[in-house]
Structures are given as structure tokens and as C-alpha cells.
Amino acid sequence: MSLFTDTYDVIVVGAGHAGSEAAAAAANMGSKTLLVTMSLQNIAQMSCNPAMGGIAKGQIVREIDALGGYSGIVTDKTAIQFKMLNKSKGPAMWSPRAQSDRMRFAEEWRNMLEQTDNLDFYQDMIKGLIIEDGEIKGVKTGLGFDIKAKSVIITAGTFLNGLIHIGEKSFGGGRSGESASTGITEDLVKVGFEAGRMKTGTPPRVDARSLDFSKMIEQPGDENPEKFSYLPITKPLTEQRSCYMSYTSQEVHDLLRSGFDRSPMFNGRIQSTGPRYCPSIEDKIDRFATKDRHQIFVEPEGWNTVEIYVNGFSTSLPEDVQDKALRKVAGFENVKFLRYGYAIEYDYFPPTQLTHTLETKLVKNLFFAGQINGTTGYEEAASQGLMAGINAALKVQQRPPFILKRDEAYIGVLIDDLITKGTEEPYRMFTSRAEYRTLLRQDNADIRLTPISNAIGLASDERLERVKEKVKKSDLLVQFLEETSIKPADINPILEAKGSAVINQSVKMFKVASRPQIDFKDVVTFPGVAQFVEENNIDAEAIEQAEVKVKYAGYIEKEKNNADKLQRLENISIPKSFDYYKVKSLSIEAQQKLTKIQPVTISQASRISGVSPSDVSVLLVYMGR
Incomplete structure (x- = not known):
């Protein structure tokens, strides 16, 4: 059954940060695109903190903008504060960050998408995938429609079989107040995909009118704020809202520990791995038991709302424990909760099952982007969505793929890390992950990327x-x-x-x-x-x-010279379906890892965990080099 008679060039499943960028990119490149979401009211919703950018993440937003994506423009139009982080260090470390107005951010995203040619919208749950002879042919909706497509991009975020935990309570959901998505994981596992579970969490939201900001440390924006987008259609802020900072204490930690026996993290109900670099408050006081306090960042959710995001207090502890402990933080003595913090478990697919274009190896013309690939963060998701949207459009148009190398963009580092090394915990980008970060600065993203994006028809x-x-x-x-x-x-x-x-x-x-x-x-x-x-x-x-x-x-x-040396290895291709088990000089681990990842160049092979320099030398000899 279907009321959809057209075959779309690209169908994007999910309208978070990855899905929104994917849909915009594919449509702007001339592909007839359909964006399917369970809620048109929640397009590009900021599910966690109301901010874009930060260490390395700010560089990614600049790269998205330079490539012709929307994230930088939307952030500029809806920002309430701007900071350039790490200004005391060298320019390779400078990272822009903006606080956003959460409601205006989602509204502006929807406005921009609705003004994008070639883009249709549909609200429904995708319950299954149409896969024939190893190739994606379309999607099945909750209402029973089959929608045909030449390519499909799945950007389901935390919704795939999502399970929310608060203390001893748990219930299905992809986000607070929204149902989980079912059916996609099951269809993918049936055709041979490996799936796993990850966890993330979010802190309480509280009423600003119940807080005493005089007991906190004010955190204003930059005196002369900049902006993200390189285009003149956005302007730097002339007015900003301050954030604030407070601290936990030993008393707060003791109160939190009193609820550990009812915490899903400690009583075994949550088995999946959470983000190492953005841990819950209970995880922090457990892992860093010698620290007697932790920072709490008090972030306004917008210009005209009393809602406050309590950054640094992510938790899945019972509501009564959250309440008692937060009241002992300076300035929160009379706090009123708007909603409690929670943890969420969801399905992901180890990204070693993808190519550099983010197309799956098992199913042709099927792409994954965002948290489905094991990443965390709006920026990481948006950049993957952009690249998946570009490559889905190019594949349909029978044009060469668009792949960014490690010396060209943080986005290139991110994708190469994911598909080459995989991840067993939510992956977050840092400047330290980029070996060529002096080349990959936030100030020159347009110089690096706009010419090559313009050449494929995306950047204007x-x-x-x-x-x-x-x-x-x-x-x-x-x-x-x-x-x-x-x-x-x-x-x-x-x-x-x-x-x-x-x-x-x-x-x-x-x-x-x-x-x-x-x-x-x-x-x-x-x-x-x-x-x-x-x-x-x-x-x-x-x-x-x-x-x-x-x-x-x-x-x-110096970095350019180093990159040129690495490029020599990038130019040495490995034949598709190369049989590594025939090369007896390779270690058994190298044979196993290389067979699983199927690297396309010697350079990619050298970055696989478990492949030693001697293994690389063997491959070089075998390839006649």
C-alpha cells in the first residue's frame, strides 16, 4: 500500500541535527529529497545542552558552514552568547562556542528547510526498510505506506529502541515525552548488520526564578563576539545573556551516593557504555572520588524563558535524590524542577560497517549518520549528516564520492576514526584527535573547504x-x-x-x-x-x-610536509576484497582486523588498531612498493 507514487532520490529518516543537514545537502545538490520524522514540531531539537561549538566542535561547525551547511547560520541567528575558547593558546586551539535560544534554534532550522527547494516533509514512524538483493529500495511507515527511494539515510539519534531510565523507573522513549522507534534495527540485523547499545544522559531543567544568581560566578560572553558563519547574512551579537557557574560539595556527593543503590547505572539495569568525556554526576563522583567538588554550569535556554539547563549535573538517579542533592549547591537552595534528569539507552551500529562516504558495506545506497554510528554531540552528528547527504546525492547522480582526508578537515578525521577504528563508547571530537590541527583551524575552514564544495555544486x-x-x-x-x-x-x-x-x-x-x-x-x-x-x-x-x-x-x-608524506600512503590503493589470509607474513590480528575493516589504502590500513608498522611494511612489499 502507498499513497506515495514518486520514487525519491534520497529519503532521510530522522530530523535531528544529522537528518536536517543531510536533507538540506541532498536537496541543495538537486536531489528530490524526503525528510521523514516522527514529529515535525521537533525538527533539529536541542535534546541536551542549548549550545553549539566548543573545543574542536566549533571547528566542525565552521567546516559545515564552509561546505554550505546550515548549522552555522542557524546558530548565529539564534545565539544568546558567543565565546572564543582557548584564546590564550595558539590559533590551532581556538574554538568558537555559542549558547543558543533552544526554541528559536529549532524554529529557524525548520524555516530554512521549508525554504529549501527539492525537499518534501512527512510525519510518520519508519517501521522497516525495503531491501532487495543487497540494495535499499525504500522505507515502510507506521501507517503502512511503502515509499520508494534510490537511497536512504538513517539518522535516528537515540530513538532506535530507546529506553529512558530515572532511578528505578524505566520506559520506552527516544527523548523525554517522545516515543521510541522500532523496526529498523530488527530489519538491519536480519540482513547481517552488527548492532550494539549505548547510553547517554541529560541533566535536570530548572526554573530560573527559583535560583539565587548572587551566589554564583557570572560567565559573560566575549566583549567583542564573533560568529560562526562566513556569510554576511548573519551578524555578531550586540547583546548577550550571561551564564553562571557554581560547584558541588562533599555534602552534595554524599547525598548523591545515598541513591546509588537505586541508580540504574550501579544496580545493573544499564549495561551499555556512556560518554567518557561527558559523564553523569554519579559517574564523576564515583570515578573521581578524591575530588571534593565539580563545576556546575548554569545555562539559560533562551532570551525569553525561565528554563535553565544545569550543565554538569547529568543524572539518572531517583527524583528525590536529584532534588535533595541539587538543593545543596550554592544558589539552588530553593530550586524548582521543570523536569528531572534521565539516562537513555539506544541501539547503534559499529561504524566499521561503513565506507568513507558513510554508505554501508552490506547494503548499497544505504547511509548512516549521527548517533547511530556511535557518536555524541550535535556537531559530530550534523557533520556526518552533511557528508551522508552529499554522498547520497552524488551516488544517485552517478558522480564520484566526496571524501575529506585527515589533513583537510576535522570532519575527515571524525569519519576516518569511526570507520577505521570503530568505537565502543560514544565518540566525541577533540583537537588532540587531529594530527594536523595547525592546518585545520577554525579561521581557515572556508579556505580549505569552500572551493571543493563549490566544485560539487553545494557551496554557493x-x-x-x-x-x-x-x-x-x-x-x-x-x-x-x-x-x-x-x-x-x-x-x-x-x-x-x-x-x-x-x-x-x-x-x-x-x-x-x-x-x-x-x-x-x-x-x-x-x-x-x-x-x-x-x-x-x-x-x-x-x-x-x-x-x-x-x-x-x-x-x-612543517605540517604540510608531514601531510604530503602521508599522502604517499593514501595513494597506494588496496584491491577490493583483497585476501589478507594469503599474506602469511601478516600477524593473525592484522589479518583479522584488515579483513573486517577492508581498508581502501595503505594509509587507512596503518591506522587500524592492531595493525603494526611491520604489518604495513609487509603490505607495502606485497603491493610492489
């Missing part, structure tokens, strides 16, 4: 022109500094004030500007620089790019 020509102008202006400023000299009398007072060695004869401005003690606020005071900047209309973005080029030229060049 307007984006590309802005990138070219930015590169041109930053290069112009660097050239001016390389060619223009400065006299000792003009620069020595600044050098002395900055504690930097004075000069005895005229030198090129570039040489002085590259000193670590000198920043570009000083450089623009050098004779003629301000005038040059004004005459050539060089904006702050281009100046920042020039500063990085001047100060970190050596480091950047």
Missing part, C-alpha cells in the same frame, strides 16, 4: 568569491609587511613596552610582526600599515588570516 558561488577575496587581501597584507621596512625609532618603544629585544637598524615589518610578543593590534600602528589596510579595504577576518600566516608559517609548512 557567493561563498567562493568571498573566500577568494579573503585570501587575496590577507596575502596583500603579508606581502606589504614582507616588502616594507621599519626604523628603530618607530618600533623600539613598542618592543621595549612588550619586553621584546630592540632593533639597531631598519628591518622588514614581517620580521618584527612574527615575534611572539607582538600582536597585530601593534602591527596596525606601524607607520603606513593602518593606511594600507584602509585603502585596500582589508577587514578583520583577512587581518586575522595574515597574522596566522606571519606568526605560524614555519609550523604550517
